[in-house]
Amino acid sequence: MTTPAKDLEFDYSKYGFRDEERYVYKSQKGLSPEVVKQISHMKGEPEWMLKRRLKALEIFQKKPLPLQGMWANPSLANLNFDEIYYYIRPDEKKSRSWDDVPESIRQTFEKLGIPEAERKFLAGVGAQYESEVVYHSLREEWEKLGVIFLDTDTGLKEYPELFKEYFGTVVPAADNKFAALNTAVWSGGSFIYVPKGVKVDIPLQAYFRINAENMGQFERTLIIVEEGAEVHYIEGCLPEGELVSLGDEMVPIESVAPGTLALNSDGYLAPVVSARRRSYRGDLVRIVPLSPGNAFELTPEHPVWALRRGRVARPRADRPATQWDIADARFTDAEPEWVPAGELEPGDLICFPVAVRSLDHPEISDDLLRFLGYYLAEGSAFRNGVSNAPTVSISLDSRDSTTIADVRALMTRLAGKPAGVYEVPAKHEARVYVYSAELLEIAQQYCGVGSATKRLHPHLMELPPERQRLLLETYLTGDGSRHTRSNGRTLVRAATVSRTLAFQLQEILARLGIYAGILVRKAGSESMPDGRVVRRCEQYVLHYEDGATVRRVRFDARRNCFWVPVRAVARRPYEGWVYNLEMASAPNAYLARGFAVHNCTAPIYSTNSLHSAVVEIIVKKGAKCRYTTIQNWANNIYNLVTKRAVAYEEATMEWIDGNIGSRLTMKYPSVYLMGRGARGEVLSVAYAGRGQHQDAGAKMIHAAPDTTSRITNKSVSKDGGRTTYRGLAKVQPGATNAKINVVCDALILDEQSASDTIPFIEVEEHDATLAHEATVGKIGEDQLFYLMSRGLSEAEALSMIVLGFMEPFTRELPMEYAVELNRLIHLEMEGSVG
Amino acid sequence: MNNDLVIKNLHVEVDGQEILKGIDLTVEQGKIHAIMGPNGSGKSTLAYTLAGHPRYEVTEGEVWYKGQNVLDLEPDERARLGLFLAFQYPVAVAGVSVANFLRAAINAHRAEEGVDPRKTAIPVAEFRKKLRERLQLLNMDESFARRYLNEGFSGGEKKRLEILQMAMLEPSMAVMDETDSGLDIDALRIVANGINSIKEQRPEMGILLITHYQRLLNYIKPDVVHVLMDGRIVREGGPELALELEEKGYDWIREEVIGHAS
Ligand SMILES: Nc1ncnc2c1ncn2[C@@H]1O[C@H](COP(=O)(O)OP(=O)(O)OP(=O)(O)O)[C@@H](O)[C@H]1O
Ligand SMILES: [Mg+2]
Helix, strand or coil: CCCHHHHHHCCCECCCCCCCCCEEEECCECCCHHHHHHHHHHHCCCHHHHHHHHHHHHHHHHCCCCCCCCCCCHHHHHCCHHHCECCEEECCCCECCHHHCCHHHHHHHHHHCCCHHHHHHCCEEEEEECCEEEEEECCHHHHHCCCEEEEHHHHHHHCHHHHHHHCCCCCCHHHCHHHHHHHHHCCCCEEEEECCCCECCCCEEEEEEECCCCEEECCEEEEEECCCCEEEEEEEEEECCCCCCCCCCCCCECCECCCCEEEECCCCEEEEEEEEEEEEEEEEEEEEECCHHHCEEECCCCEEEEECHHHHEECCCCCCCCCCEECHHHHHHCCCEEEEHHHCCCCCEEEEECCCCCCCCCCCCHHHHHHHHHHHHHEEEEECCCCCCEEEEEEEECCCHHHHHHHHHHHHHHHCCCCEEEEEHHHCEEEEEEECHHHHHHHHHHHCCCCCCCCCCHHHHHCCHHHHHHHHHHHHHHHEEEEECCCCCEEEEEEECCHHHHHHHHHHHHHCCCCCEEEEECCEEEECCCCCEEEECCEEEEEEEECCCCCCCEEECCCCEEEEEEEEEEEEEEEEEEEEEEECCCCCEEEECCEEEECCCCCCCCCCEEECCEEEEEECCCCEEEEEEEECCCCCEEEEEEEEEEECCCCEEEEEEEECCCCEEEECCEEEECCCCCEEEEEEEEEECCCCEEEEEEEEEECCCCCEEEEEEEEEECCCCEEEEEEEEEECCCCCCCEEEEEEEEEECCCCCEEEEEEEEEECCCCCEEEEEEEEEECCHHHHHHHHCCCCCHHHHHHHHHHHHHHHHHCCCCHHHHHHHHHHHHHHHHHHCC | CCCCEEEEEEEEEECCEEEEEEEEEEECCCCEEEEECCCCCCHHHHHHHHHCCCCEEEEEEEEEECCEEHHHCCHHHHHHHCEEEECCCCCCCCCCEHHHHHHHHHHHHHCCCCCCHHHHCCCHHHHHHHHHHHHHHCCCCHHHHHCECCCCCCHHHHHHHHHHHHHHHCCCEEEEECCCCCCCHHHHHHHHHHHHHHHHHCCCCEEEEECCCHHHHHHCCCCEEEEEECCEEEEEECHHHHHHHHHHCCHHHHHHHHHHHC
8 A cells, every 4th residue: 555645745854964974993892802902092092991801802702692581581682793894983082171172073062952041160071973972071179179070081191090990890701692782892981080078069060972884982980989978970871863663664753654655765665664753953054946845954964865056057137036947958968866855046957757656456447437536526525414325425516517416426426326416596606416335435435534534545556647538627627727828828726735646746747747826825714805714724726838848947858857946945943853764775765745866964873882881980988979871862772771889887879760761771780788887769751753762771789687678660662662670789798777769650642652560579688678569550531631621732732741751850950951851752752643 | 603512312331231311511611510410410520521522422413612512632731722631530640740741731631733833932031930829829939840740639639730730731611620629728729710700811711610618619600501311411500500409408309300301
């Protein structure tokens, strides 16, 4: 099945940015001792670190992937370690002030939406661009007190003693395969040291991102909080592009129906391989071609198939941009090119391909085609309110007896019983009607029901153009109006309130060699002479001159397309999702409102990237550390992170962990409660959408008396996403009077999504207090209805419920992160409705 | 423009069972209509159907309001058209504060197609002022606004919150389903006074009050009283009809209706 209506309507073809990759050094793909040595050499590391790395590499290569067992995940088998770049160094030097940060990277930060104000007052920010940190600074007052906040590479250089003492002590390379990998190839990350008794009251922040395809990112973070000191560290992990529905399935997003075939720029139907979506903040360019109804919007970088005006126009300086002549000779020779939308100018020609349809379609008789044309224009099909009789009726001008006779004969033949005529003299209207369940069904099936939703069935779109002409002719008899102009040409206009139908008819006309423009007549109300006010829906007016090719639109027989001039180009600021499609065909390009645009600028990750960080934290006696992460990695990223802290006597360690992005996350932040009275907390939320699996949880090891741990895990799954909570609470011998509290709440938003809970509890002391609570819920119809009955749309109501569910997490975040999280969730919810 | 709510021959099924069996009822703009009827007669069904609850299936009939067939609209569209339902059993939503919710709802009402929602949103100061005023009107503590929607609310608090929402959203047609039940005597007076003063400020607002008790009607004087029984309106009258019901119960009407039928 095809859904041409969708193809034609697809107007969300807006694209992405990706900074030009500028690197001084990009390691070979794949992993070997040579690569590891190279990395260490580039960084000018001490010998002992190189030895550590090489040892870790050995461990990594020996350890099997955890595909089976307690902490295993079978989809790890999809990772190909040979396809990954393990080290990339950008060509910029490390910077210490915002002004030193190179322009391209600053722009990236803007695209990431890090607010201006926030950037200005930030005390400490580190940004990991690819593998290395490019911006790092700490407010002077903290520096004076001896607080260290550096990227880990610099930390190693400047404080080798601290590294010798602590590096790898909390997470040894042998801990797990990914910890070993990180130890072998780590690069970047943050190093924080807070001296005894110093309380850093502003959060230290870092941003990490992955830009290059197949890029691995292996940052290493080490935090040491001395006795009685306090610190809050925040990392934001952001994607270059929001990707959706990767994989070999043909998957839908908002605008693309499941299994959609879309027309490519050659006019052939080709399947959409993947549809991708990401949040975007920036300008959108609106291209208005000669037919304003076909205007489309995209991001400035998005290439459009175009003939530059300068190449084909005969120069006419005295005329406005859209009025010019094409020089025939130049036109024949000119080669079109992919022009970024932002560079298009009025007068450039853009490509409107003629659809080549080639799929099978069932037999459809001439009679039926002609009837459907009338029906599309003036027909209705309904069950009579009183008698419930299936009725098909066509309204015609009562003075047009030829057409009435034609329609009547058609309907009589098709229904197999006589059609009647009912006159409404006051309106000069004659309704030709017949009671026929079969015809009613046929009419509805081929052409839709209400006038605003009328559309042509895919089978009709597949017919050869000569057959489609039959339908078009009767349609225009009904809905069309013809004016013969003084120059002898005939202007044909047809108005419909169905946008889909307008685009479908435009496609059919193109196949018949006619380029028709579409005007949009805005909705509004009109006062009638008798004082009534008539409300009018938005109307699409199809218009063309019969028998004449519009001079400014050229047909290109070689490429089987029309070249249509751009009338205007405008920009507007935009914030929201942008979409991109990848087509299973060469050219990898599709049509935006009928016009050819390429998909190539959006960052395309056809393979998976890996983020495998290690975080080690030491919280000494009476000290306090909070570590907050919000990751929104792209959906092709495997996010396999080992986070562990040791907390000594009366110390407090808190992990606040939000997982929104990535394809697979496996992350179980842990706290080893090593001293009497130590406290550990993990508060996490996970959101899994299409193609995502969030496998997250916590580990709490009670190794001393009077220790307390609390785990709160909230997860939301939607569109086939999956969430897993995996947790371990362990009380070792001697850890008397331990208190453990575990709460896992899962919210599942639809039937395709899933959630599971795998708690492990091992208690080897008798007096431990243990509370474990798990709930799984669905959003109730009643909740949704309650909110909607107050005026909220379904999407708004849904996000409100989901955000409410996540509130215990959100309220722990600094304001700007909470706002960002809310925005992300809101966009996710909006995506699915309507 | 005529802003009556016109219900014509309304038939409604729940889970395949017909509950409303042809309701004809017009709630005139600016008037107060009361519906009374025994338990299970279909009063809440009518209220939910008007608000567009998906579980209630309309099998026949029409509901017209402001020139639109309301039955074609989604619940949120009905709300934005000016219809409001105060629920008999309000729903709790964890983590959503009353204030945030009210602001989102007001903004949804103010939104216009094609206009940046930030432009139409209610200014924060204006919202706070309005909220404070309406809380005072209903004798509610300001801390209510920070609580989560109906979470842990007592029965009476829930009912007050419904009326607070009404006061904030300023509908043009309000349906109140047993707003009086669960209220203590003082609360009943406060809520009724609140409703009356909202009505005073907005005299064009139509009200459909569903209640079991004459008590409420002592405070809020209905223009018309309808009796709903077994899915049909079986009797209509002035305020005196409510008094009569209070005195005699429903049996006499039931007998009369059956008497007519046979
Ligand atoms: N969701 C539902 N599922 C099943 N039956 C329902 C549902 N809603 C209503 N009913 C049935 O429809 C009938 C009418 O119910 P409704 O709640 O409208 O009555 P009511 O007049 O409001 O009663 P009360 O005075 O007790 O509030 C009852 O028999 C009830 O059991
Ligand atoms: Mg009820």
